Amino acid sequence: MSTQTLTGLALAVIGLVSAALVSAAGEFKVGVGKVVITPTQDMWLAGYAARSKPSEGKLHDLYAKALAIEDETGARTVLVTSDLIGVPAALVNEVARRAREKFELPRERLMVTVSHTHSGPVLQDRLQHMYGLDETQTRLLVEYSKTLPTLFLQAIEGALKDLQPGRVEWGVGRAGFAVNRRQYTLGGVINASNPIGPVDHDVPVLKVSRPDGSIKAVVHGYACHNTTLNLQKFSGDYAGFAQAYLEAKLPGATALFVCGCGGDANPLPRGTVELAQKYGAELAEAVLAVVKQPLTELMGPIRVAFKEVSLGLSPPPTRTEVEKQLLDLNIYIQRRAKVLLKTLDEKGELPTTYPYPVQVWQFADGMQMIALGGEVVVDYSLRLKYELGRERTWVIGYANDVCAYIPSLRVLREGGYEGAESMIYYGHHGPWAPTIEENILRTVHELAGPAKK
Numbered sequence: 001m002s003t004q005t006l007t008g009l010a011l012a013v014i015g016l017v018s019a020a021l022v023s024a025a026g027e028f029k030v031g032v033g034k035v036v037i038t039p040t041q042d043m044w045l046a047g048y049a050a051r052s053k054p055s056e057g058k059l060h061d062l063y064a065k066a067l068a069i070e071d072e073t074g075a076r077t078v079l080v081t082s083d084l085i086g087v088p089a090a091l092v093n094e095v096a097r098r099a100r101e102k103f104e105l106p107r108e109r110l111m112v113t114v115s116h117t118h119s120g121p122v123l124q125d126r127l128q129h130m131y132g133l134d135e136t137q138t139r140l141l142v143e144y145s146k147t148l149p150t151l152f153l154q155a156i157e158g159a160l161k162d163l164q165p166g167r168v169e170w171g172v173g174r175a176g177f178a179v180n181r182r183q184y185t186l187g188g189v190i191n192a193s194n195p196i197g198p199v200d201h202d203v204p205v206l207k208v209s210r211p212d213g214s215i216k217a218v219v220h221g222y223a224c225h226n227t228t229l230n231l232q233k234f235s236g237d238y239a240g241f242a243q244a245y246l247e248a249k250l251p252g253a254t255a256l257f258v259c260g261c262g263g264d265a266n267p268l269p270r271g272t273v274e275l276a277q278k279y280g281a282e283l284a285e286a287v288l289a290v291v292k293q294p295l296t297e298l299m300g301p302i303r304v305a306f307k308e309v310s311l312g313l314s315p316p317p318t319r320t321e322v323e324k325q326l327l328d329l330n331i332y333i334q335r336r337a338k339v340l341l342k343t344l345d346e347k348g349e350l351p352t353t354y355p356y357p358v359q360v361w362q363f364a365d366g367m368q369m370i371a372l373g374g375e376v377v378v379d380y381s382l383r384l385k386y387e388l389g390r391e392r393t394w395v396i397g398y399a400n401d402v403c404a405y406i407p408s409l410r411v412l413r414e415g416g417y418e419g420a421e422s423m424i425y426y427g428h429h430g431p432w433a434p435t436i437e438e439n440i441l442r443t444v445h446e447l448a449g450p451a452k453k
């Protein structure tokens with residue numbers, strides 16, 4: 001073999017290696033999983049304290065869905081969405097533990113979200129005490145909640161088994177039905193339409209296509225409470241209708257909805273199935289308009305980070321003060337007092353902080369998904385898009401632990417439901433400390449790194 005041939009061979013080998021690297025860069029494998037999670041029997045519906053009876057059938061099924069993305073390093077990242085009101089940390093931690101054991105999925109590569117439908121079942125979580133349910137209904141919600149980790153794991157397994165080459169792109173559309181719901185009156189902030197209040201009408205879309213160009217999945221977000229309906233039937237509300245609409249219009253595609261920072265937004269007007277269908281169609285049409293446009297292709301590797309930041313709560317009441325609340329005229333303050341006394345009996349004190357989950361996923365070209373726990377108000381979405389760049393930032397709420405409303409400092413100071421009163425229903429002894437917004441923002445910046453120009 002001559003030197004010349006050797007050199008030629010070496011160059012050919014180098015050429016092959018670099019061609020392989022080039023073709024691998026940004027190449028994803030993507031899979032989807034979908035599992036029905038509708039309760040098999042009627043049970044209490046979540047979200048409104050005033051309901052007086054269990055569900056009576058369904059409008060359509062509830063689902064847990066998963067999207068798995070494997071990047072060129074072999075790392076797998078999995079988004080789980082669900083037609084539920086909220087997921088507590090205990091449930092998500094159980095799913096994460098089992099996903100790590102079974103699929104070697106690191107915690108930071110799993111994101112569990114809900115649509116916040118108020119037409120789903122009551123779960124075993126911080127909110128369950130607000131309903132004052134009897135023994136039978138409590139047993140049903142505990143039994144149902146126990147089935148969820150397995151159902152979520154099935155959706156994740158389905159997505160991992162389905163991994164096939166795919167192209168991932170993103171773009172942003174717009175839908176206008178979310179209305180700020182913090183109305184300012186002389187008597188304070190009330191829960192009613194505030195057409196001059198801040199909202200986020202962006203509809204971020206992740207489009208996943210197969211090599212033949214057909215659409216495999218559309219992940220879409222919207223920052224609005226999923227509360228068009230107050231019926232006695234299970235449904236995914238407007239987000240359920242949007243997903244069904246998209247799956248009908250895009251045969252072979254799975255539609256996954258993630259809720260944005262809609263803590264202080266409602267779909268208004270509301271109250272009828274027709275309106276829920278109308279908002280679902282409006283959201284779905286916004287998504288369809290996006291997927292028809294030329295979009296930004298996303299590249300791997302996907303960088304991930306997850307952290308629980310310790311958020312301060314207001315100073316706790318004394319035991320005597322809590323005992324006094326047992327006699328309060330407000331039944332929900334009475335019920336919360338029972339929960340607080342149980343904590344005092346078991347732990348000897350009430351917590352002064354709460355471990356709050358913040359998660360960031362970044363594609364190589366800079367698009368990032370920022371997932372925050374709880375019912376996040378719109379100020380976070382607007383501020384994060386301002387500070388990190390709207391063209392590369394997708395802000396997700398109701399992720400990993402729906403533990404309370406998450407007011408900005410403005411909303412905390414203004415008070416009202418999202419700023420203060422909702423803490424009663426979530427079983428917290430009082431409002432968040434005024435450091436909440438800066439603590440969350442600092443953590444997001446720490447995980448996301450400096451904003452790219």
Ligand SMILES: [Zn+2]
Binds near residue numbers: 116225263375
């Ligand atoms: Zn809510």
